[in-house]
Amino acid sequence: MPSTVIRSFSYDPANAELLIVFQSGRKYVYCDVPEEIYTTMKAAFAKGEFFNRHVRDHYSFRRIEAEQGEG
16 A cells, blocks of 8 residues: 555665655654564555554654755
8 A cells, every 4th residue: 555654665784774755755764673673564554654653753763865956
């Protein structure tokens, strides 16, 4: 099911970082996220709901500013 909140997400296992791109275009990297969280999120029916319950407010994060030429 397409998410109304999350455009895309990916995981960097070497750094245990979860990259979330929201529908607004804003990008955030969540740190020290176990790979199991990413795997479970991939399988979740409602990605936004999973994010809100299991990632948001559970892991530290940083915003990635838009690169030159991005909207």
